[in-house]
Ligand code: SF4
């Protein structure tokens with residue numbers, strides 16, 4: 001109790017937190033007084049050693065981690081709980097969504113998904129002029145950034161070219177806001193080159209949108225999907241109860257034995273343990289908290305339990321492969337050597353099999369299985385490379401990079417990302433990026449995210465910070481591009497602490513107190 | 514028919530500065546000009562197997578078989594010090610490779626999904642017009658490659674029949690104008706420019722001139738008369754032709770031309786203004 005009191009006091013007196021942030025942390029501390037959902041002692045130990053990481057979801061899950069409301073349905077039906085009638089014009093639709101957003105729970109306290117915003121608003125355009133739409137959307141976008149100040153809040157546009165999508169890209173370039181994060185769903189047959197070019201030019205300015213391979217992703221879902229938070233693809237009208245990730249570096253460190261026993265013992269043991277944690281957390285949420293019986297979104301059908309599943313994530317594949325290779329007498333690194341890459345693929349295929357062979361409750365959205373997700377890292381990852389990525393600074397040329405990672409993208413129905421870096425000369429030739437994106441998608445990539453070496457925006461793990469928000473950015477130029485971009489660098493934590501306080505990234509801060 | 518081959522000094526598989534989109538650039542060995550500011554002077558000449566480079570190589574990474582006209586390069590021991598390139602009396606290099614049309618086609622196939630097209634450059638690529646014709650026909654007849662755009666980056670210093678050989682297969686040409694007056698042209702490149710001026714008008718007439726570039730060399734091609742004549746020439750070209758002013762850069766030029774002055778940004782702006790006053794808007798690269 002003394003300990004809790006001290007933690008509470010620390011939050012209350014921390015001048016770096018605003019009122020809302022304090023409330024979020026206090027809630028986290030309160031939640032931590034509850035016993036963790038029942039798992040084996042071994043799994044508990046793995047959790048505390050961060051071999052299995054629950055991303056600070058808390059010990060008593062009382063809301064799903066990621067909720068993707070069926071906003072379209074909400075707009076059609078209205079929402080009784082919020083006393084909102086179906087909107088009849090553009091202003092009402094924006095007003096409706098603005099209100100609803102602030103009531104959607106998530107792990108961060110802010111809605112992680114704002115919907116396929118262009119598809120939602122197009123029916124209300126009526127005879128509004130381009131200028132009028134632009135002006136209204138500007139206010140909407142400012143509202144989102146100021147009132148949902150969290151880097152994981154995510155909107156989608158596309159795949160069809162339309163006035164809303166274009167206006168949003170224009171506003172993004174103009175406002176240069178961190179929030180919301182943005183994804184363009186791209187489909188060769190539906191998305192015009194012109195819209196893709198607009199998107200690419202927007203990435204030049206603000207390091208977003210991400211470009212998602214629409215056809216490939218849509219094929220993994222029964223209904224509509226959304227890209228939310230950090231490159232997670234999930235079903236609309238549902239989402240994911242939880243995301244638990246396995247630290248592949250740590251399990252390879254702990255592994256005693258040869259390569260084959262890694263596959264026959266260590267890997268399955270920890271995958272199953274991770275799935276146990278997932279199952280226990282879901283049961284707690286659904287059976288103990290009875291979230292889906294009590295929340296208004298579920299009661300009004302805006303989300304449905306049957307549209308939910310869970311996410312099985314992992315990180316540190318590169319380190320895992322490198323160690324296993326080394327112990328096998330082949331000191332060749334992942335990303336640069338064919339055998340190492342093959343081993344990487346084998347580990348991923350094996351994990352996918354293990355995940356798919358475990359029937360889980362409350363995962364109907366994926367036929368009783370967890371979504372497989374290459375987790376893009378958070379800033380406490382000091383030694384581990386994000387998901388299945390090639391370590392920063394060790395990436396081969398762009399074609400080899402794509403050819404190395406594309407073959408495993410199909411495994412990740414829960415989402416995966418690799419980040420490509422371009423020199424600023426490419427700004428004069430956006431068509432070159434279009435060529436590379438199209439090529440990458442042809443090779444089977446699911447998501448394309450790129451950075452420019454001189455961007456005003458800096459990507460930390462999956463979310464963005466503005467360079468000008470970094471106060472004492474040390475040794476600019478030398479750190480940038482290597483250490484700074486590293487999702488696994490201690491310095492990143494420092495950088496992150498110095499971002500504008502208004503915008504949160506709660507995955508990290510939640511555990512701080 | 515005997516398979517044609519060409520000497521290839523290098524291939525860049527992803528270039529974003531050699532035309533629209535992501536492009537593969539193929540560089541051909543040998544040139545028929547000798548510009549003071551050439552950044553790749555080792556692509557000007559052809560090797561005569563004199564062995565001077567092999568003797569000079571500090572790591573003994575080169576071996577030359579004069580009789581078979583073959584050069585062996587040990588990539589493992591080579592430190593990429595470029596001594597061999599510097600000592601070569603022929604402005605050549607021990608590294609270029611003889612390649613067939615099929616060799617190039619398989620290189621293109623490997624990355625076809627990622628590119629808008631190819632750009633061939635040099636050296637002076639039009640010296641290989643026959644080879645180009647076969648390469649381009651192969652591309653146009655290949656189901657997976659035929660949509661690629663083909664651009665030629667040339668110094669323009671060839672006769673009309675060479676343009677005719679490739680014209681039908683090519684999307685466009687990017688040509689340099691080094692100077693207008695033949696004398697100044699000779700100072701800069703060692704050769705006169707009658708053919709080049711003819712080529713510019715010919716390609717313009719055929720609607721295939723995409724870009725005309727002037728490399729600005731202070732005190733050489735910036736007299737009032739030069740500017741006026743170049744302006745007149747450029748104004749006679751189709752408005753579709755992109756007209757570009759390029760800053761001469763000293764990076765990589767031969768030591769004996771170290772006396773050249775790289776124009777400052779202000780000098781670039783000043784000369785741009787003089788063109789503007791003469792009635793011509795140029796893009797700067
Ligand atoms: S590359 Fe130059 S120096 Fe070397 S053998 Fe050929 S001509 Fe002689």
Ligand code: SF4
Pocket residue numbers: 569570571572573574575590591592593594595596597598
């Ligand atoms: S680059 Fe240097 S080490 Fe390599 S072959 Fe030429 S002279 Fe020898």
